Amino acid sequence: MMIKSKRVLFFCCFLAIAAAGCSKHENQSANESSSTPTQKSAYAAPLPNVGKIKTVYVTATGTGMTRNDAINDAVKNAILQEYGEKVDLNSVKYRAALHVADNMKSKNIDVEWSGSAVRNATNGLLTSLKVLKVKKPELFGLLGKNYTVTISAAFPKFSGPKSPNLLKIVIGQIKTNGNSFVIGGQTIPASTVVSDIHQQLVTALSQTGRFVVLDRSFGSSINDELSLISEGQTPEKDYAKLGQVTSADVIWVGSINTFGYYRHAQNLSISSRQLVSYSGGWSLSERLVDVANRQIVAADTLQGRPPSIAPTTLGTNFNASNTETTMVNDMVHKIIASILMREYPITILQKEGNQVVLSQGGDSVLKGAVYRVVAMGKELTDPQTGQSLGRTQTPFGKVVIDRVTPTLSYGHLIDVDASSTSIAPGELQVGRMLSASYVKVNNPPAHMNSSSAHPIYYEHPSQALPAENTSPPRKHDPNW
Incomplete structure (x- = not known):
C-alpha cells in the first residue's frame, strides 16, 4: 500500500513539473512573440528617397617642413582626391580640416584619431584619421628636405537619391510688360498671375516623371537650414550635406506679352441700357536655355483665347477669378505640352x-x-x-x-x-x-x-452649333 502511495505521489509531482515547464515555455513564447518587431506591411508606402550619409576611406600622402605640416598637406590632398580639384578650400566646410594636426595638439602621430576628437577638430569633415607612414628628412641631407606622411582618412559622404538619368530643369523668371492685368474690368496684380503660373509649372513638370525639377523659390529657407549645419548646431556628420546643390541642365524662361479679358460696353441711344460683351486672350514668349553654354535650345510663342461672351443687354454671369484661373490653366497646359513635345x-x-x-x-x-x-x-x-x-x-x-x-x-x-x-x-x-x-x-x-x-x-468645349434661323434676316438697326 505504501509503495502504491509513493507511486501516486511521484506521478503527481511529475505532472506538476511538466505543467510548470509548459507554462514557462508558453510565457517565454509569448514574451518572444511580443518582443519580435512587427514586420513591415508589403503595402506600406516606401520611405522618401532623400539620399543618405555613408563613410568613405581615402589614402593620401603629404609633405611639409614639420610633421604637422605634412599631415595637414596629406589631409588637403585627401580632400582634393575625394571631392575634386574645384572645391573651395577656404570655405567653412574644409577650413578646419586643413589644420587638423595643429588643432589636435597631439605629439604622438603614430596613432589613429577617431570619435568626437577628430570630428570636433575638423568640424565634422572627418570621422577618423590614421597616420600610416612617416618619413623624416635626412639629418645631413640638402636643405629643403621635408617630412613625408601617408594617412588614411574617413569622410562622411552624402550620397544623393538615386534617380533615372533625367533632364534637370529650372523654371526661371517670368517677365511681364506691366504691373497688373485687367480681367473683366477688375485689376489683378501681375505678381499674382506670375506666381500662379510658376507654381503650376513646377507641379505639372514634376508630375510628368520625365524631369528633375529644381525649385529655387524657397532658397532663403533652405539656406537657413544649411546655416544650422555650417554653424555647428547639428551633428558633425551633417557637414557632408554642404556643397550638394544640383545645377540645372536647362532653364525655362517666359515673357507674358498679353494677358487680359476685357469688358466692352456700348450705350444704347434709345434706352438707358448697355450692350455688354467680353473678349480677350493671352500670349507668351518662351525660351529653353542650355545652362552650360547659354545657348537657346528652343524658342516659341504660345497663345490662347477663352470663349467670348456675346453682346447682351440682359447681364452676364461673369466671374473674374474663374476667368483668370481658366486662362492660367490653359497657359500652363500649353507650356508643358510645348516642353514635352520637344524633349519627350x-x-x-x-x-x-x-x-x-x-x-x-x-x-x-x-x-x-x-x-x-x-x-x-x-x-x-x-x-x-x-x-x-x-x-x-x-x-x-x-x-x-x-x-x-x-x-x-x-x-x-x-x-x-x-x-x-x-x-x-x-x-x-x-x-x-x-x-x-x-x-x-x-x-x-x-x-x-x-x-x-x-x-x-x-476650339472650346463651350462653343455650340449655331441654331437654325428660319426667319428672314433682320435689317441693321442704326440705334445699336
Whole structure:
C-alpha cells in the first residue's frame, strides 16, 4: 500500500513539473512573440528617397617642413582626391580640416584619431584619421628636405537619391510688360498671375516623371537650414550635406506679352441700357536655355483665347477669378505640352483597331482634345552644317483623347489615311493640338454642307452649333 502511495505521489509531482515547464515555455513564447518587431506591411508606402550619409576611406600622402605640416598637406590632398580639384578650400566646410594636426595638439602621430576628437577638430569633415607612414628628412641631407606622411582618412559622404538619368530643369523668371492685368474690368496684380503660373509649372513638370525639377523659390529657407549645419548646431556628420546643390541642365524662361479679358460696353441711344460683351486672350514668349553654354535650345510663342461672351443687354454671369484661373490653366497646359513635345515627344504605344494608348498623361494632353498624328520616317541631316534636321513626318490621321491618367492617355483615331494603316504603333507620334474639343455631327444644320462626312471641331468645349434661323434676316438697326 505504501509503495502504491509513493507511486501516486511521484506521478503527481511529475505532472506538476511538466505543467510548470509548459507554462514557462508558453510565457517565454509569448514574451518572444511580443518582443519580435512587427514586420513591415508589403503595402506600406516606401520611405522618401532623400539620399543618405555613408563613410568613405581615402589614402593620401603629404609633405611639409614639420610633421604637422605634412599631415595637414596629406589631409588637403585627401580632400582634393575625394571631392575634386574645384572645391573651395577656404570655405567653412574644409577650413578646419586643413589644420587638423595643429588643432589636435597631439605629439604622438603614430596613432589613429577617431570619435568626437577628430570630428570636433575638423568640424565634422572627418570621422577618423590614421597616420600610416612617416618619413623624416635626412639629418645631413640638402636643405629643403621635408617630412613625408601617408594617412588614411574617413569622410562622411552624402550620397544623393538615386534617380533615372533625367533632364534637370529650372523654371526661371517670368517677365511681364506691366504691373497688373485687367480681367473683366477688375485689376489683378501681375505678381499674382506670375506666381500662379510658376507654381503650376513646377507641379505639372514634376508630375510628368520625365524631369528633375529644381525649385529655387524657397532658397532663403533652405539656406537657413544649411546655416544650422555650417554653424555647428547639428551633428558633425551633417557637414557632408554642404556643397550638394544640383545645377540645372536647362532653364525655362517666359515673357507674358498679353494677358487680359476685357469688358466692352456700348450705350444704347434709345434706352438707358448697355450692350455688354467680353473678349480677350493671352500670349507668351518662351525660351529653353542650355545652362552650360547659354545657348537657346528652343524658342516659341504660345497663345490662347477663352470663349467670348456675346453682346447682351440682359447681364452676364461673369466671374473674374474663374476667368483668370481658366486662362492660367490653359497657359500652363500649353507650356508643358510645348516642353514635352520637344524633349519627350508623345508616341502611340499600343493600337487595337482605332483604340490607342499614348505614352504620356497628366498635363501633357487634354481630355476631349483633338491632336495631329504623324508617321515618323528616316532621319535627315543638313548637308552644309551636318546637324540633324529630324525625322520625316507623314500625315497619318488624328487622335481624340478619351481618358487621361498620370502616366498614360487613351483615345481613338479618326480621319486615318487608308494607305498608312499598316504602320507600327511605335512609329506613330502625336503632334500639335488641332482643337480643344471634338463633336461629331451626324445631322448637320441646313446651312452647313451636309455632304461633308468629316466631323466638326470646336476650339472650346463651350462653343455650340449655331441654331437654325428660319426667319428672314433682320435689317441693321442704326440705334445699336
